Amino acid sequence: MVETNMTTHDREIEIKALLTKQKATAFREAYLDLHVYEQAQIFVDLDKTQRARLYRYLTPEEVGDMFNAIEEEPQDVVGYFKEMPLKYAGEVIYEMYTDNAVDILAYADPQDLNEYLHHVPQEAANEIREMLHYEDKTAGAIMSTEYVAITANQTVRSALQVVKKEALDAETIYYIYVIEDENKLQGVLTLRDLLTNDDDVLISDLMNTPVMSVRVDEDQAEVAQTIRDYNFLALPVTDFDDTLIGIINVDDIIDVIDEESAEDYSGFAGVDVENTPANPFRAAWSRLPWSLGLLILGLATAVVIEHYQALIQDDSTLIIFIAMIMGAAGNAGTQSLAVAARRLTNKEDESESFGKLILAEVWAGLLVGLASGLVFALIAGWWQHNYLLGLVLGLALMLSIATANLLGCLVPWGLDRIGIDSSVVPGALIATVSDVSSVILYFGLVQVFLRWMV
Amino acid sequence: MVETNMTTHDREIEIKALLTKQKATAFREAYLDLHVYEQAQIFVDLDKTQRARLYRYLTPEEVGDMFNAIEEEPQDVVGYFKEMPLKYAGEVIYEMYTDNAVDILAYADPQDLNEYLHHVPQEAANEIREMLHYEDKTAGAIMSTEYVAITANQTVRSALQVVKKEALDAETIYYIYVIEDENKLQGVLTLRDLLTNDDDVLISDLMNTPVMSVRVDEDQAEVAQTIRDYNFLALPVTDFDDTLIGIINVDDIIDVIDEESAEDYSGFAGVDVENTPANPFRAAWSRLPWSLGLLILGLATAVVIEHYQALIQDDSTLIIFIAMIMGAAGNAGTQSLAVAARRLTNKEDESESFGKLILAEVWAGLLVGLASGLVFALIAGWWQHNYLLGLVLGLALMLSIATANLLGCLVPWGLDRIGIDSSVVPGALIATVSDVSSVILYFGLVQVFLRWMV
Known part of the structure; x- marks a missing residue:
């Protein structure tokens, strides 16, 4: 600076x-x-x-x-x-x-x-x-109505006169829009085009057609994507008759991009990072419903553990490693969620390719689970002098991670299908649901291997 | 479209x-x-x-x-x-x-x-x-060297000649930079300024000084912030002598903003969401070190639980709710992390205000913890016919959440102090560390209240 x-x-x-x-x-x-x-x-x-x-x-x-x-x-x-x-x-x-x-x-x-x-x-x-x-x-909410418009039968000279006249009011004079009867959008040219051509050239010979434009009801995120892809400084907005009613400038789009990315981040984090109340009472109040909701959901883990209480009573070693399994699976599941939500937000999703993503995430989960499960089995087996317990733990870890990854993909995908923005799924939701699946998987496996374990 | x-x-x-x-x-x-x-x-x-x-x-x-x-x-x-x-x-x-x-x-x-x-x-x-x-x-890496430069003693007419000549090559002709001897940056004006003034006006009477500019070694995120704040279409880049060496255009800045926000999101999620390998082996390989690291860190929970194994053996009810406490605290801690990391990234941090943030987050944690702890105590007490256990659980939940919030602020702050970008702290790290603090707090409280509990 x-x-x-x-x-x-x-x-x-x-x-x-x-x-x-x-x-x-x-x-x-x-x-x-x-x-x-x-x-x-x-x-x-x-x-x-x-x-x-x-x-x-x-x-x-x-x-x-x-x-x-x-x-x-x-x-x-x-x-x-x-x-x-x-x-x-x-x-x-x-x-x-x-x-x-x-x-x-x-x-x-x-x-x-x-x-x-x-x-x-x-x-x-x-x-x-x-x-x-x-x-x-929507495009309508962020557009500006101060733009420069000319008609196709004008010359460069007269177009430049219009530009000079509008220059004080228009938000941008660098794109000039060509309209025909009733304000129908017909073409576009840049001020650069005007300056690099002779004064007598007709606009109709110079203008670019057809014009990329957005409809007034288009989602602002889509508008941002177009401006980003094409490196435009502005984009015209039309109503349902292709009538030019405004333009969206790149500086407004930067605000949109910031807003959308903060929303994605906030959604994943489960907290609005842009508007955190400085007052802790308000902050607590805004987070409480969600925290209570997840706490209630987490009750399912208590139900499962209580169900197997007798087993734990018999052999309390069983419970030592439960937190590690839940933690590892929760972490893996939120990673999958991040990948899946991002993919869905960027609209690269066609059902087929998203199916591939799910498969890839589950496979990745099985592989990460296999490797960590092996390490886990050896540590736990050596520590507790019980390699069968180690085996069960390793297996549970592998399956829990793969399940968490599956959940991390399926939940945002399901929401997206029913029209809910998948970027609002917080990692905490997947972590909590995967806590439940992890304890079920673990104790299920313990049950199966029980006869050899005790 | x-x-x-x-x-x-x-x-x-x-x-x-x-x-x-x-x-x-x-x-x-x-x-x-x-x-x-x-x-x-x-x-x-x-x-x-x-x-x-x-x-x-x-x-x-x-x-x-x-x-x-x-x-x-x-x-x-x-x-x-x-x-x-x-x-x-x-x-x-x-x-x-x-x-x-x-x-x-x-x-x-x-x-x-x-x-x-x-x-x-x-x-x-x-x-x-x-x-x-x-x-x-850095600014140097994203700048372009195709810009329009004139000198202050030119007239509007001759400046427009330069613009027309450069129009085919320059990346933008909408900002015109005024330089003096040895390319020193002296002023700036817009094409709009040129078009709305008479041909004979001197550039020196028209140009804006001093010029906002960035140094060639400035971080691209800072450049983006300036362009965003001032709604510029371009920003000049100077070397250490204030010599003009390039400009950065708004379209390059949009790419920077996207890149930075994807990095923040990826950092928090603990996975690179932009470049996910389609091959599950590669995906697993890239996630494995981190997963193993957290698994090893999570071993601490096993050590703590094993330490209290005798207590659990005596009364296995103690273990039923452990997953709920860890889950709720982990979720709260990652929320605090998101808020804190965002604050640090946006450089609004002055030590004093960040101290306030930490305090606010811990307070918010105590309040959320108090409310959820109360609900939790009632549910657990009623379910297990043991309101003293309920009280211990509720208290543990409250303290665990407040501790997790503290960790969520302190870890990124500490990293920021030693020069590590705080946006790379994944939620999973805080969740894992808070798992450890939660089991310690819970069993510590059980120990204290033990004489009345059994």
Whole structure:
């Protein structure tokens, strides 16, 4: 990083001081000199009085630009609008990119929303209302309506005029979309195409067709995949008539990718790693249902062990190694789960290939189990001077690991079949279920070999 | 998706058929009509004969463009160069963006590399050799050297001339970098800035300074964070003298983000989810060391249980619930690990705040443990008609969960302190260690309460 970055903290102190001292001009100079991202970082650290002054010292346009870069949760940001005069709030909203404004306004009270939008020009207000209807996590919810559109019968010269005119408002001017009657999406070209061709060339001779586009109801994860694969900077969004209604920019897609990967990680870990409440009571409360659920599920292990209590009473050596078997199988099963869930999330799944995956995981489980079982049998046999017990333990370990791997694949696959996102299966679920299968397998084998063991 | 996407499979069949029938012209027409990403997708499905024909039918420039979009692992792609005539390979390499070519050439035999580079123009060959020295996962390794640079005393008009000239080669023309003597990075402006200003304006009046930039040895994850925060499309890379030596584009950053998030997920799961060998023997082999290691670590549980064997012999009821305690504590500990590792990876860690996190996790553990312990005590007490046992079990559960949470925070924190990436701590490690602490806590408590229990 260049040195500008080193002094972020100092600048924040300086800027807060200027607000406290009510130095409007000096504040404007220092604050507006920063990148909007840095402005936003400082803004969210201000107290209420400081924010009130900031609204007085900055224009709604300046605040709107900065609000585009705020990274707080939208449900928190919406509160800032309530602090502003209504007209000011409306103007801030109008200045923001529609997709960003909509994200936040989705959390506004209906009454507040109406009052803000009353101060937004009619057309923009309608657009915002319309976008508020798109379902969360679809293309419609993350698209922006500020794009550059031209028609195929224009020349490069006139297209460049349009680009220059739109350059101040459009979120990107680097892709230019070609539309025909009723806004139907017809082609696309890049600003690079415009700059490298003569002024008199017709757009129709230059544009790329057909255009890759996404439908407004498409899942945001699919949109991200397309942008990732094709290295696009933006992707047009159409409605059900192929009418161009917006574009999705690569910076919004980066947020989607982060969000999706945090969800996968959180799902597997069984805890929301992005929004951990700092308050331990809340944290405990949010984890409790799941912990209790697994505890109840784990009761099955107690039922099984109680069932074989007489055996243990006769020979307590039997119980010494039970924790090792359960632990090893649980670990193996969660590994399989990770592999299987990842495969299902990346949609590479066609039933046939997933069948192969299951088979491969079970085989891998048998092999890992065979090797660890052998080691285990020797250690246990030598330690307890009982190689038959060692054999039973080794066999139980092998079968438990293979079963755990099977469970690790089957559970997410089954959920995926019935339409539940397989990435929400936590490793802990597989570990708990495999605890149950492991004790059943172990004591089942003990039962079988019992006559030779005692 | 528009309909073009529906028929990917058909087009692939058609294109392969054209290669088989040796229809060079028809092949060129159909193939070059596709997006390079789609070209690459088809290319990697071709067999050796088909590829040999493709090299004959396409120019090195066309193949180079397509190679920029190949998503296979670089160690696999490097083999394709060996199939080409040396001169052809050199020309393909020359046509590719330097960062992509370098990624692949990092896996070439030194001798092959020399022969390819012999056919690349001197300057470009030197650049490639230089970039091959940058360490993996640093800014230098992912940067591209195709950027647009101008000087501050140029006008907008002459800057636009430069942009137009460079437009065919540069990876992005949307950011234009301003350099002074000896390539020192001085400022930046966007193509948007150029287009929205009069032709006679001086660049020095227009450019943004200071420029956010990254040093060539900076970690790629940090670069990704900056691009993400500031919504940049590209970021300049400088060497230790602030000399501009390359840029990193947002599409390369998306790959970095994917890579890093897959690594975090894999680390936590204890298995590489991106590169799972299809062959179960290889899969088993890669998982075996870790599985055996944890099995040996788990031996500690057996040692503890054996130590208390006499107690179990006296009253086998004691052992019925042991699996439930270990399971619940292991699950809680891996949740804490996920939260802690995420916090450490996102570098929000300042020692003080991480101390707070540990405290919060232990508190959350005590609270979850208290609630589940209560439920557990009632179930176990009622079932076994022994409420004192229930009390001991509940207490053990509570302490085990809190201990597991503490371990889940301390282990990644400790590794982070000694410079080991905390995202590589698998949940299975915490689960296994917490198995040990759980049996110790449980039997310790049994020992304490023994006189009243029997």
